[in-house]
Amino acid sequence: MSAAELRFLDPAVLARLGTLELRARTVVEGFLSGLHRSPFRGFSVEFAEYRQYLPGDDLSTIDWKVYARSDRHYVKKFEEDTNLDCHLLLDLSASMGYGSRGVTKLEYGSMLAASLAFLMQRQRDGVSLTTFDEAIVSRLPPSARPGHLRAILGMLDRVRLGMRTDVSRPLHLLADGISKRGMVVLISDLLDDPARVVDGLRHFRFRGTDVIVFHVMDPAEITFPFERATRFRDMESGDEIVAVPAVIRERYRAALRAAQEIYRGELGAAGIDYQILDTSRPLEFALMAYLSARGRGRK
Amino acid sequence: MFGLSFLSPLFLAGAAAAAIPIALHLFHRRIDPVIDFAAIRYLRAATVEQASRRRFRELLLVALRVAALVILAVAFARPYLAASAADLAAPATLVLIDTSASLSAPGQFARARALATAAIRSAPAGQAVGVLTFGNGADLVAPLSLDRAGALAAVEAVTAGGGATGYRAALARAAEALGDRSGRFLVITDLQKSAWDTAGDGSVSGRVSVEVIDAGGPASNVGISSLHIDVSGAVAVVHNYSPRAVEPRLEFAIDGRHAGSVQVKVGAGSSAEVRFDLEGRSGGALTASVGDTEGYAADNVRYAVMDAADRPSVLIVTPSGAPSEALYLSHALEVTEGAGGIRPRVLSGSQFSELAPERLAEVDALAILGTRGIGRRGRELLAEYVSQGGGLLVGAGPAVDPVVIEEALSGLLRSRWRPRAAVSPDKAVLRFAPDDIRHPVFRLLGGVGTLTNVAFERSVLVAPGENADVIARFSDGSPALIDEQVGNGRVLIFASDLNREGNSFPLQPAFVPFVVESLRYLEFSRASTGASTGTATRSSRTEYLVGDLPGAEGASPGIVRIGGAEGQGSGRRVAVNVDARESDPTRIDADAFGAMVSRLQSRAAQRARADLQDREDTLRLWQYGLALLIVSLAAESVVGRRVG
Numbered sequence: 013m014s015a016a017e018l019r020f021l022d023p024a025v026l027a028r029l030g031t032l033e034l035r036a037r038t039v040v041e042g043f044l045s046g047l048h049r050s051p052f053r054g055f056s057v058e059f060a061e062y063r064q065y066l067p068g069d070d071l072s073t074i075d076w077k078v079y080a081r082s083d084r085h086y087v088k089k090f091e092e093d094t095n096l097d098c099h100l101l102l103d104l105s106a107s108m109g110y111g112s113r114g115v116t117k118l119e120y121g122s123m124l125a126a127s128l129a130f131l132m133q134r135q136r137d138g139v140s141l142t143t144f145d146e147a148i149v150s151r152l153p154p155s156a157r158p159g160h161l162r163a164i165l166g167m168l169d170r171v172r173l174g175m176r177t178d179v180s181r182p183l184h185l186l187a188d189g190i191s192k193r194g195m196v197v198l199i200s201d202l203l204d205d206p207a208r209v210v211d212g213l214r215h216f217r218f219r220g221t222d223v224i225v226f227h228v229m230d231p232a233e234i235t236f237p238f239e240r241a242t243r244f245r246d247m248e249s250g251d252e253i254v255a256v257p258a259v260i261r262e263r264y265r266a267a268l269r270a271a272q273e274i275y276r277g278e279l280g281a282a283g284i285d286y287q288i289l290d291t292s293r294p295l296e297f298a299l300m301a302y303l304s305a306r307g308r309g310r311k
Numbered sequence: 312m313f314g315l316s317f318l319s320p321l322f323l324a325g326a327a328a329a330a331i332p333i334a335l336h337l338f339h340r341r342i343d344p345v346i347d348f349a350a351i352r353y354l355r356a357a358t359v360e361q362a363s364r365r366r367f368r369e370l371l372l373v374a375l376r377v378a379a380l381v382i383l384a385v386a387f388a389r390p391y392l393a394a395s396a397a398d399l400a401a402p403a404t405l406v407l408i409d410t411s412a413s414l415s416a417p418g419q420f421a422r423a424r425a426l427a428t429a430a431i432r433s434a435p436a437g438q439a440v441g442v443l444t445f446g447n448g449a450d451l452v453a454p455l456s457l458d459r460a461g462a463l464a465a466v467e468a469v470t471a472g473g474g475a476t477g478y479r480a481a482l483a484r485a486a487e488a489l490g491d492r493s494g495r496f497l498v499i500t501d502l503q504k505s506a507w508d509t510a511g512d513g514s515v516s517g518r519v520s521v522e523v524i525d526a527g528g529p530a531s532n533v534g535i536s537s538l539h540i541d542v543s544g545a546v547a548v549v550h551n552y553s554p555r556a557v558e559p560r561l562e563f564a565i566d567g568r569h570a571g572s573v574q575v576k577v578g579a580g581s582s583a584e585v586r587f588d589l590e591g592r593s594g595g596a597l598t599a600s601v602g603d604t605e606g607y608a609a610d611n612v613r614y615a616v617m618d619a620a621d622r623p624s625v626l627i628v629t630p631s632g633a634p635s636e637a638l639y640l641s642h643a644l645e646v647t648e649g650a651g652g653i654r655p656r657v658l659s660g661s662q663f664s665e666l667a668p669e670r671l672a673e674v675d676a677l678a679i680l681g682t683r684g685i686g687r688r689g690r691e692l693l694a695e696y697v698s699q700g701g702g703l704l705v706g707a708g709p710a711v712d713p714v715v716i717e718e719a720l721s722g723l724l725r726s727r728w729r730p731r732a733a734v735s736p737d738k739a740v741l742r743f744a745p746d747d748i749r750h751p752v753f754r755l756l757g758g759v760g761t762l763t764n765v766a767f768e769r770s771v772l773v774a775p776g777e778n779a780d781v782i783a784r785f786s787d788g789s790p791a792l793i794d795e796q797v798g799n800g801r802v803l804i805f806a807s808d809l810n811r812e813g814n815s816f817p818l819q820p821a822f823v824p825f826v827v828e829s830l831r832y833l834e835f836s837r838a839s840t841g842a843s844t845g846t847a848t849r850s851s852r853t854e855y856l857v858g859d860l861p862g863a864e865g866a867s868p869g870i871v872r873i874g875g876a877e878g879q880g881s882g883r884r885v886a887v888n889v890d891a892r893e894s895d896p897t898r899i900d901a902d903a904f905g906a907m908v909s910r911l912q913s914r915a916a917q918r919a920r921a922d923l924q925d926r927e928d929t930l931r932l933w934q935y936g937l938a939l940l941i942v943s944l945a946a947e948s949v950v951g952r953r954v955g
Binding site for chain 2: 107108109110117201203229230233238240241242243244245246247248249251252253254255260263264267268270271
């Protein structure tokens with residue numbers, strides 16, 4: 013963990029905090045307090061202030077009413093619309109139950125979803141939550157009402173691991189059901205056929221929806237640190253594979269890198285943000301990625 | 312298998328350690344830990360080893376570990392490629408029939424033949440049988456085969472000859488005929504005691520059992536042990552081996568015509584000399600015979616040649632050529648007179664080096680008592696003389712530099728010697744002990760007693776060459792007299808001085824017959840080489856023993872011509888007689904015979920082990936084994952890493 017990361021909470025530590033709401037609040041408020049010193053200041057949803065226009069400011073942010081009254085150029089900062097619907101899609105497949113260092117991918121994804129919901133609610137965006145495995149398991153429609161956050165957090169508290177992963181099918185179903193411009197945040201380990209996953213996500217883009225993909229991975233899945241011959245059991249199918257890690261480690265990593273390159277290339281080409289989240293990394297990095305993508309989406 | 316044998320087979324027990332990896336594989340199988348893992352799809356993409364493949368790898372791993380242990384044990388066992396295993400499969404029976412002169416007593420050989428016939432008929436069915444006769448050499452008269460009729464016919468054809476019994480040579484020839492097979496030797500013989508006295512390298516494999524079948528022998532024997540001509544006439548020696556005195560009559564004949572007879576009284580177990588006046592006759596073939604109806608027939612007649620012959624010439628090389636440097640040797644040779652007399656001539660080393668080759672060719676034997684002055688040309692002369700059949704006696708005294716002899720006979724003489732400061736410290740004085748009392752050198756000594764009185768204070772250490780025979784040893788076991796065939800010639804190395812430097816030998820009575828017979832032996836060697844090769848050699852020797860001369864001439868007693876063109880009747884006449892020691896009917900029992908065979912088997916075992924060691928050293932299969940071990944360990948490491 014780098015020095016920059018040390019000021020954030022370790023997800024494993026965070027997972028041991030009380031309720032999911034408390035965890036989300038801890039993350040988001042800590043994150044927002046840090047933003048006063050950060051280049052992400054422009055995406056805060058708090059008070060909108062005026063300041064004199066400076067070269068380089070986005071022309072769309074100039075408040076023409078003030079200009080009409082004062083004949084001066086002022087930019088209106090941080091005033092946001094509340095009509096953006098954010099759709100959180102959380103993968104509940106059995107493979108999300110894997111965790112090698114105290115926090116599973118599902119726990120990490122749940123905290124991330126909660127934090128994002130908390131952040132979105134503070135921006136007065138409408139938030140929806142959909143959980144799925146090979147089909148949609150549950151869904152909360154988008155809403156910006158203050159009580160809606162509690163419903164989302166309650167739903168996240170109750171999530172249980174599902175069956176096999178089939179990311180594309182729920183994506184197509186959801187894409188067809190979203191009629192309003194918005195943003196889709198997919199939180200998944202993407203252990204599915206990359207082509208089908210990309211195809212499902214493109215469906216959202218066809219409909220003008222911004223998409224952020226958080227590819228959640230456990231550190232052991234990235235480094236494959238096992239040593240002695242091991243019988244690996246598939247958490248979804250129960251199939252077993254005997255392997256000598258020392259022998260296949262490099263080939264495993266190559267296969268993983270190849271899949272990540274497919275996601276990175278294909279999704280990038282489709283205008284979809286793709287972020288790999290190691291469950292050992294603080295959630296604030298995911299929030300930064302979200303806000304960055306959201307900012308780009310508004311331009 | 313594949314002719315592979317082992318020098319240290321006990322190490323093969325170490326191969327039992329191969330059971331350890333097998334047992335571990337079967338009974339202590341490691342259980343792989345099970346881990347629930349999510350990203351299985353990437354494992355599958357990484358061509359993960361399947362269970363069946365893993366099982367194969369595990370079996371391969373066990374095989375490699377077992378192979379490594381077995382190879383290690385095999386390498387320590389020091390493998391070598393033995394002779395064809397097929398040869399070892401079929402045991403055989405070889406019947407050895409004694410055909411020496413000591414089987415010539417009335418009815419004796421018929422009994423031996425009947426025993427041989429019975430032995431052949433009683434041989435196990437399906438087992439190869441062969442017949443070998445020994446007496447005058449050893450001949451395989453019926454090679455090993457299943458043809459019993461052929462073997463029986465061969466037995467019917469053999470007769471007793473006039474040769475001397477030699478068990479060592481016979482057993483060695485039999486062992487050669489048997490090859491690597493197992494089997495048994497049935498030795499049909501009269502168990503004559505002196506037959507074990509001959510030197511030789513006889514050896515019998517431990518895979519062979521030797522059974523002796525006693526053909527019996529006469530209780531008494533009277534024979535003529537010597538007949539020679541001197542200035543006073545013919546002298547015959549009659550030996551009585553019976554327990555009572557006898558008075559036989561000796562009949563003399565010249566060129567087949569009766570010349571006279573002499574009756575002589577001979578005590579029990581003793582001998583008597585009979586003189587016969589030749590009345591001035593100087594030529595012809597003399598025959599002496601005695602009527603002995605109980606003992607061996609072969610020694611009842613003895614032959615001698617009265618034809619005039621040149622006296623053999625012996626060249627003695629000393630450091631300065633001074634007579635005193637060869638005083639004792641010269642005097643010993645000068646006392647010989649008559650037809651068998653020897654003419655000694657003393658030369659310095661430098662004079663020898665300047666000798667014309669044709670002059671050296673006239674020399675019958677050469678004695679070297681000093682090497683100083685023998686230059687390059689002298690060494691070349693020496694090498695040429697010996698390689699062409701000349702006989703050389705080396706008295707390895709302080710004046711003889713072994714380097715000169717070794718350089719001169721480089722590539723010919725295998726025996727080496729080096730001076731030793733003194734005799735063994737625990738024994739201040741060494742004694743002389745013949746190994747082979749039947750060797751011609753000791754022919755006239757009449758036993759070893761006279762030689763054992765000789766005291767040696769200084770001697771050299773001789774390392775006999777592979778073709779050399781040790782015919783006498785010092786009392787500490789080191790060689791005292793070496794007889795080595797060198798090219799066509801022969802070299803006798805006496806491991807001390809012959810001019811009274813460091814020993815008292817020249818003062819002993821045995822010295823004269825010793826040096827005379829030694830030089831006659833060398834002279835004879837040259838003559839017989841000439842006879843066998845057809846080269847013209849001059850020799851004065853008129854008497855040979857049965858078997859000395861090559862071919863049919865030397866196979867039986869009588870008067871024969873040698874040195875002439877075949878079928879022309881030219882050449883000179885010589886006498887061929889029975890070895891006098893064949894006349895001694897003293898016998899040993901079967902147990903003593905068995906004990907001697909055991910010694911031969913023990914020697915054979917030692918020699919076989921040395922041969923195997925040489926073969927193993929040559930093949931060095933253990934090195935390949937270790938290389939294979941390294942390869943298998945490397946493979947084990949690779950496979951083991953993949954199995955985890």
